[in-house]
Amino acid sequence: MRDNSEALEEAVSVESADKVFNSGSDNEVQALLGIDLNVKEGDFISLIGPSGCGKSTLLRLIADLLSPTAGEVKVFGKTANQARLDQDYGMVFQHSGLFDWRDVSANIELPLELKGWSKADRHVRSREMLKLVRLEEFKDYYPRQLSGGMQQRVSIARALSFEPRLLLMDEPFGALDEMTREHMQVELLRIWRETGTTVVFVTHSIPEAAFLSSKVVVLSPRPGRIHSEITVNLGNRTDETREDPEFFQATTEVREALRAVEAN
Amino acid sequence: MTKRKAFRTAFTVLVTLVLLVLLWEGYKWMGQQTDDHWPGTQFGLPVSTNDLTMPHSGDIFNELTEEIRAGRETLPLTVYLAKKAAFTFLEAAIGFSLGVIVGLMLAIFMLRWRFAERGFLPWINVSQTVPLIALAPIVVTWARLQGYPDMVGISLIATYLTFFPVAVSGLRGLQSPDSSDIELMHSYAASWSSTLIKLRLPAARPFLFPAFKLAATLSVVGAIVGEISIGTKTGLGRAILDFSMRYAVWPERLYSSVIAASLLGLFVFGLVNAAEWLVIKRGREVLK
Numbered sequence: 111m112r113d114n115s116e117a118l119e120e121a122v123s124v125e126s127a128d129k130v131f132n133s134g135s136d137n138e139v140q141a142l143l144g145i146d147l148n149v150k151e152g153d154f155i156s157l158i159g160p161s162g163c164g165k166s167t168l169l170r171l172i173a174d175l176l177s178p179t180a181g182e183v184k185v186f187g188k189t190a191n192q193a194r195l196d197q198d199y200g201m202v203f204q205h206s207g208l209f210d211w212r213d214v215s216a217n218i219e220l221p222l223e224l225k226g227w228s229k230a231d232r233h234v235r236s237r238e239m240l241k242l243v244r245l246e247e248f249k250d251y252y253p254r255q256l257s258g259g260m261q262q263r264v265s266i267a268r269a270l271s272f273e274p275r276l277l278l279m280d281e282p283f284g285a286l287d288e289m290t291r292e293h294m295q296v297e298l299l300r301i302w303r304e305t306g307t308t309v310v311f312v313t314h315s316i317p318e319a320a321f322l323s324s325k326v327v328v329l330s331p332r333p334g335r336i337h338s339e340i341t342v343n344l345g346n347r348t349d350e351t352r353e354d355p356e357f358f359q360a361t362t363e364v365r366e367a368l369r370a371v372e373a374n
Numbered sequence: 375m376t377k378r379k380a381f382r383t384a385f386t387v388l389v390t391l392v393l394l395v396l397l398w399e400g401y402k403w404m405g406q407q408t409d410d411h412w413p414g415t416q417f418g419l420p421v422s423t424n425d426l427t428m429p430h431s432g433d434i435f436n437e438l439t440e441e442i443r444a445g446r447e448t449l450p451l452t453v454y455l456a457k458k459a460a461f462t463f464l465e466a467a468i469g470f471s472l473g474v475i476v477g478l479m480l481a482i483f484m485l486r487w488r489f490a491e492r493g494f495l496p497w498i499n500v501s502q503t504v505p506l507i508a509l510a511p512i513v514v515t516w517a518r519l520q521g522y523p524d525m526v527g528i529s530l531i532a533t534y535l536t537f538f539p540v541a542v543s544g545l546r547g548l549q550s551p552d553s554s555d556i557e558l559m560h561s562y563a564a565s566w567s568s569t570l571i572k573l574r575l576p577a578a579r580p581f582l583f584p585a586f587k588l589a590a591t592l593s594v595v596g597a598i599v600g601e602i603s604i605g606t607k608t609g610l611g612r613a614i615l616d617f618s619m620r621y622a623v624w625p626e627r628l629y630s631s632v633i634a635a636s637l638l639g640l641f642v643f644g645l646v647n648a649a650e651w652l653v654i655k656r657g658r659e660v661l662k
Contacts, residue, residue: 175557194563201561203554211576211654220572221562 115304120187121276121308122149122172127181129167130335141167145181147327147336148267151275153284154302154309156319156326160372164334166280172310173201186275197221199276201293203240204284206261208253208268214240215249218268225272239267242301259290263297265335277302278287279311283318292349294322299347316368320360321347328364338367395431402428427628433516434633435505437626451627462597462610465525465636467533470593470642474586476533477540482570484541485548495545502538506596509534509563510603524606536589543585547578583650590642598635610635 129142141164145302149155165229170176174190175215186352193199200221208217217235219227227235232283240246242262253261261272270276295318302309313319319326323342330337344351351357404413405423412419421427438455441448480498484491510531517527551573559569587637601611610631 111637170557173557174562175560194561197563199561201558203558205552205554207552207554207558208572209576211579222569224562224564224572 119151120148121151121153121185122147122310123182123184124148124168124171125182125184127168127178127183129164129169129171129176130179133179142171142178143335145334145336149308149310152306152309154299154311154322154324156311156313156323157329158313158316158319158368159329159334159337160331160368161314162334163329163331163371164183165329167334168329169278169280169310169312173199193276193347197225197272198274199278200272200274202262202265202269202277202279202282204281206258207263208255208261208264210253212252212257213249214245214251214253214264217253217264218271220268221272235271236267239271242270242304243267243297256299257290258286259294260284262294266298266301270301270307273305277307277309277356279309281312281314284313284315291315292352296347296349298322315362316364317352317357320344320357320364321352326364326367328367328371337371340364340367383636398428398431402430426622426625429629434626434629437624442627447648451558451630455631458608458610458613459634461608461639462635463642464603465528465597465600465609466532466593466638466642467591468525468529469596470536470590472529472533473536473538473589473593477537477585478544479591480537480541481544481548484545485570485574486566491545495542498538498541501534506531506535506599507603510600514600520624524604527604528597528600528606528609530595531600535592535596538587539588539592540582543581544578547581548632550576550581551577579654583646583654586646586650587643590646591639594635594639594642612640 124145124147124344128140130139131139131253136224140255145168147168157168172185172190173324174183174194183190186198188196188198188369209220212220215233215236218239219232222232222235226246236249240249243266245260245263248256248260253264257262265282266277267289283294286294290368298309299322301307309322311319311322313322320342321344326340326342327339328340329335340360344354344360379609399420401419402423405419405428407413410419410422411417425433438450438452440451442451442454444454480494484494513530513534514524514527517524517530548570555573555577556569560572562574597609598611598614600606601609602615605615613631614628614635617624617631621628
């Protein structure tokens with residue numbers, strides 16, 4: 111969809127960011143400490159770590175849903191706040207967060223509606239998005255009529271409907287069964303390739319991180335710090351890739367990093 | 375499917391009615407046999423079964439077709455009560471609409487400013503502990519002094535009862551969306567008012583409609599109590615007042631007017647149900 115001339119630009123840059131919750135009170139929590147993270151445009155980055163490591167908090171700093179206590183977060187060279195106001199990113203949560211009272215098309219069109227798009231334009235775009243996530247025949251269905259995997263696909267279509275350059279995903283497949291999950295991973299990679307969107311993906315599944323990402327960022331808990339970054343190069347991934355020795359090696363590498371984190 | 379459901383509901387209502395009549399008549403018959411004592415004991419029945427206290431259900435229904443003199447004309451009691459009920463319905467409808475508007479505005483106000491929730495909610499609760507009988511003359515006298523027709527004061531009393539459930543349930547409904555839904559709207563840089571319109575209000579509907587149903591029946595109660603305390607010339611409250619003065623002569627008439635009042639309550643309840651069906655039926659269909 112987008113040409114690659116602007117590739118290799120910095121999509122996200124986090125510099126020595128700290129996040130403290132309930133600062134000054136008895137239950138003060140140091141959620142993140144000295145985070146440095148760079149995401150190049152077109153990258154697919156996974157954030158992985160044991161629960162409480164602050165991976166979702168880090169995602170929310172990038173999304174400007176939370177502000178860092180110290181340090182700086184930039185998205186496409188702007189402050190995270192400006193990037194949110196400019197809607198440079200789309201977001202997908204663990205629970206699809208589709209609105210029950212809107213059918214599939216209307217859910218996908220929600221961000222466009224908020225931007226003031228005309229009805230005709232919204233229709234054209236939601237049709238395109240439904241095609242992208244392969245749910246054309248379900249446009250008039252309501253969320254509760256869809257399976258969990260289909261709901262998550264609608265949620266992805268909604269996040270991409272206004273063509274953001276960055277997609278932030280917070281354990282989007284965490285609530286899906288294993289088979290659906292693997293299928294959704296392949297679908298997500300196809301969408302990623304077709305749209306050229308940069309993805310920051312939070313997960314606690316080792317094979318998921320290894321399969322999807324070009325770079326896996328391993329976080330350690332209390333306080334949340336970046337433990338290591340593992341570069342993965344599996345090339346064009348299909349379901350067969352899961353049986354490749356390279357995939358096995360990548361998961362092993364991520365697993366060992368996580369073990370090192372747990373041992374600390 | 376819905377047709378069968380409607381049929382089943384109608385059937386249940388009918389069976390319940392028949393059971394109630396049987397219970398009424400059975401109790402009355404028993405009391406008549408034992409001179410108002412529990413069979414085989416010295417213990418008196420809680421409610422006397424004579425024709426004054428408990429007229430035969432048949433007599434009550436018969437009374438509905440009897441002619442009654444109203445001013446210069448005579449008309450069947452049913453028509454008489456229907457006319458009175460129409461007037462009361464109008465007052466209740468105005469009171470209900472105002473109550474919904476006031477209640478929703480309060481809910482939105484409390485949602486927007488947390489201090490308003492802390493400051494207002496206790497007073498909203500206290501407002502409902504003020505006895506209506508004491509409040510009604512104050513409101514009505516005020517309205518009369520302003521030169522408004524009685525209907526205004528009566529409608530305001532109905533409003534006073536109806537705003538409460540709407541405000542309380544409305545606030546809960548507006549606060550019902552998940553934090554991730556709020557984050558989603560935030561990620562779209564949606565304004566507070568768009569979040570209200572696109573997310574909070576639609577999400578509040580399952581909380582609002584039960585409140586509307588309660589408010590609808592309360593609006594009828596408020597209108598009738600208002601009419602009685604004001605001594606207005608028309609309305610169901612007037613009919614109840616008149617018939618209760620002549621209870622010793624025509625107990626059936628008071629019972630008839632009570633039936634009319636509950637039918638009116640059922641009617642407004644049904645109206646809200648129909649509105650709910652229109653507004654949230656979508657998405658209810660389950661994929662087969």
